[in-house]
Amino acid sequence: MIDKLKEKIFYARAKARKERTAHFREGLEHNPLVPKVFVPESFAAVGAPMGEPAGMRDGHPVVRLEGISKSFGKVKANQDISLEVYPGQILALLGENGAGKSTLMSILAGRYQPDSGTIHIAGEPVRFTSSRDAIAAGIGMVYQHFMLVETMSVAQNVLLGQEGGFILNPTEMEERVGRLAERYSLALDPAARVGTLSMGERQRVEILKLLYRDSRVLIFDEPTAVLTPPEVAQLFPALRAMANAGKAIVFISHKLEEVLSLADDVAVLRRGRIVDKVSVKDVSSKADLANRMVGKEVLLxxxxxxxxxxxxxxxxxxxxxxxxxxxxxxxxxxxxxxxxxxxxxxxxxxxxxxxxxxxxxxxxxxxxxxxxxxxxxxxxxxxxVSYVPEDRQGLATVKDLNLVDNVLLTTRRGFTSGPFLRKGRAAKVTDWLIRNFNVQPGDAAAQAGQLSGGNLQKLVLAREFYxxxxxxxxxxxxxxxxxxxxxxxxxxxxxxxxxxxxxxxxxxxxxxxxxxxxxxxxxxxxxxxxxxxxxxxxxxxxxxxxxxxxx
The missing domain is CATH 3.40.50.300 (P-loop containing nucleotide triphosphate hydrolases)
Structure with a gap:
């Protein structure tokens, strides 16, 4: 009885999402700013021959960012960025921690809105007010933290909220998702419960969700950070198969050997600006790539x-x-x-x-x-004993506290005099730690939530080593x-x-x-x-x- 009730709730919610998506999709179809080619298609295309990527034939960018700027308070995350992404291309986006990579791609994925600048899809300007808008226009992003329902199967997660998903029986769901997974070499059991999957398998479910929507642009934010070497070896051929099918892939990574083995082109951000664009075939070595990214020699x-x-x-x-x-x-x-x-x-x-x-x-x-x-x-x-947890945002720090208070989380007893907290001394020590560990922005009054993941990690390491x-x-x-x-x-x-x-x-x-x-x-x-x-x-x-x- 309970299982039947859960199934009814699942399909009712899926139907509601379908209606909302159809409404937005209808708006896109009649919007002169969004070309028809970017209105998501049905699942019927799955299984068709991959063919030659369209962008490789006509040379037109599928996405063009023009003059994109974004600030969070005093922090300028992106400054006047222009960038093009082509179908069939794997573009690696590189930069130091806090360079603005994730912010830029979150703007393209509809999560943030730019303060200024324009997004062009297939040559026409568009404006996304949410991730749903971007997904409906064919743009999807796979984040480091997955958004899956662990008690549901792979197939149910993929079809959750998808058009037509609420009328399919489990067998048909699994067959459709199985064909899609096979087409892109994403080995998965469609009937498996997500809660039983490894991190690499869960990532494949997130990818399948976007492929099922027929996303033309797929953005991967540090996709190998949670993967073992065998899982990385499985992911890369899948990404290349997507590019060969005409998908545009944006690959954010700090692992230079992965960039050199996978990407076609590289764009480098430094302090919120694009400072270099280069074809991978013109990069001589990892050291050369590191130098372009950091602006100085890195021994690696x-x-x-x-x-x-x-x-x-x-x-x-x-x-x-x-x-x-x-x-x-x-x-x-x-x-x-x-x-x-x-x-x-x-x-x-x-x-x-x-x-x-x-x-x-x-x-x-x-x-x-x-x-x-x-x-x-x-x-x-x-x-x-010092502990540096993997969960830097939830366990190691408090995002709404400034950097001084975050340093005090595990060092408070070192800054007390009787019943009094010597906050001024703590601020001086925090300034010293920020300088010595190169935490950006170098402002002890900044909130932890304003820091990029990498800079937050450096703050935690600085605190614990202190x-x-x-x-x-x-x-x-x-x-x-x-x-x-x-x-x-x-x-x-x-x-x-x-x-x-x-x-x-x-x-x-x-x-x-x-x-x-x-x-x-x-x-x-x-x-x-x-x-x-x-x-x-x-x-x-x-x-x-x-x-x-x-x-």
Whole structure:
């Protein structure tokens, strides 16, 4: 009975969305500013031959941005930007953290409205007041944070709110979505529940949602940030298949090797302006691309000097519960231990236990020589354990507080004198941290919500390193950082091991192998193997271990 009621609600909501979409679509059809070719078509086109991309034949841009500017308070995110995107093209959008990449693409996707400038679709000016407008005009964006209903199937998520979706039975839904997934090499089971999928599979569902709408322009914001190397290897051929089918792809990434292997052209933003446009075939190397992006030479590597290993700072024996299964691990002063694996295999639960957010249910955890409960009953703010969570916007910071107050979140006791808070001294320290970690905008009075994801991450790292910790638990410390900032963070991490031990939880295998002394591969809550990075034979098997093959 309950299932039938849920199904009725699902179809009723889908029908309402269909009617709203049809109303907007009708407006587009009669709007002289939107060409007919950009009115989304039905699913009937799926399965047709891909053919030669139209834009490759006539050379006309499908999107032209002209004089786009956007400010948030005093922060000028975009300044007089003009850019063209062509069908069949994969355009990489590069820039340092805070350069304005995500803001520009959010304007194109209808999430933000520009303060000035014009968006042209197939040569005609348009104005989007919402993401729905942009989607109806054939433009879709896959964000880093997915918007899916976990209790529904892949097919239901794809067809949710789509025209005709409410009258289809489950079998027909799955057949349509299956054909679409096969056409673009997006391997998925249409009947699978989204809640059971890996991050890479969930991303494919988001892509299918846009392809089902017949989106002509697909924008990907750091699409590989949550993917394992095998998932990246599956994504890239799918993106190329979309481009070959005439889709225009905009690819935002900080990973230069990915840009060089995938993109046709590159546009570089710096401080809200386009400073360079170049064909990938004219880029000589990663260093050349990094130089264009940062404006100075970037080495793209770190000098990892040997450090004497000291006493055990973290000791875990038989840790189980919260999805963890019989975890054993030791981390010593002077060493970095990296935990790698597909997202959702217990890494977060382990980090939260070690950070004091969850109590161990079975086994033992000792931090700095003390049992878990005793350690967290009277933990100091300084020279103790620092935690850099993956959720930089929800857990690590408060978006409506300024940068001074965000620094005080974990350092407050260092700025008190009796019952008084020495806010002036905290402001001076925050200014110093902003300068030394190059946090942009360099204004301690700015709210955390005004910072780009990468700059917010640098603020969190600056705050936690200021505490002079003996043990550092860092989740995805360089995720979303540009090459220059990543290099800075890597140097800070390597420097910290002179006085601390580090547990590095990362989805970037290259980062793990660059920084770590030992690697632990995690699958379904247990370690499949723990070994030194110098053991090349076992390093070569990391991909298999991440898939559940025991070392």
């Amino acid at each position: 590597e770190v000098d990892k000097q040997p450090v004497e290993v000291g006493e055990v700072l973290l000791e875990i024996e038989g840790l189980s519960g919260h999805g963890l299964k019989d975890i054993d691990l030791r981390v010593r002063r002077g060493e970095i231990v990296a935990i790698v694996g597909v997202a959702g295999n217990g890494q977060k639960a382990l980090a939260e236990v070690l950070a004091g957010l969850r109590e161990p249910l079975a086994g033992s955890v000792n931090l700095l020589g003390k049992p878990w409960k005793k350690f967290f009953s009277r933990a100091s703010w300084r020279r103790t 505490r002079e910790p003996q043990l550092i638990i860092a989740e995805q410390p360089s995720q979303g950082l540009d090459v220059g900032a990543t290099e800075e963070v890597w140097r800070q991490i390597l420097s910290a091991r002179n006085n601390a031990g580090l547990l590095l939880i990362t989805g970037d295998l290259g980062e793990a192998l660059q920084l770590a002394d030992r690697v632990a591969v995690m699958f379904e809550g247990r370690f499949m193997g723990v070994f030194p990075v110098s053991d090349q034979e076992r390093v070569d098997k990391i991909g298999l271990m991440m898939a559940g093959v025991k070392d």
